[in-house]
Amino acid sequence: MTYAVQSRRALAATQPGFAGFSAGLRSALRALARELAGAWRYAVARREFNHVDANTLRDLGISRSEFDSYWAESQGLAEQTRVRVIEAGLSSRA
DSSP states (O other): OOOSSOOHHHHHHHOHHHHHHHHHHHHHHHHHHHHHHHHHHHHHHHHHHHTSOHHHHHHHTOOGGGHHHHHHHHTTSSOOOSHHHHHHHHHHHO
16 A cells, blocks of 8 residues: 655665665765855955955964965864964864
8 A cells, every 4th residue: 555645764665775875965965065165265265365465464474375374274174383273273162
């Protein structure tokens, strides 16, 4: 006997390959969304950094060539070696 409304669990039991495919697809889409959001944040930060003038950079003690390294440290993509990044991480955890 068939029912007009089937639960997801019942549907997955009748189509085991679909359940795995569906879960994998959702996982892949979530990962893609995270990557796109990270790329967007990087692009926004890079654009804003490019508007900072040389005097401000000198006052901050950073050169234009250090942006990628600083970004990687602040996002946890590289070992934190700068005192400002380490202190910012400690203060945000509190």
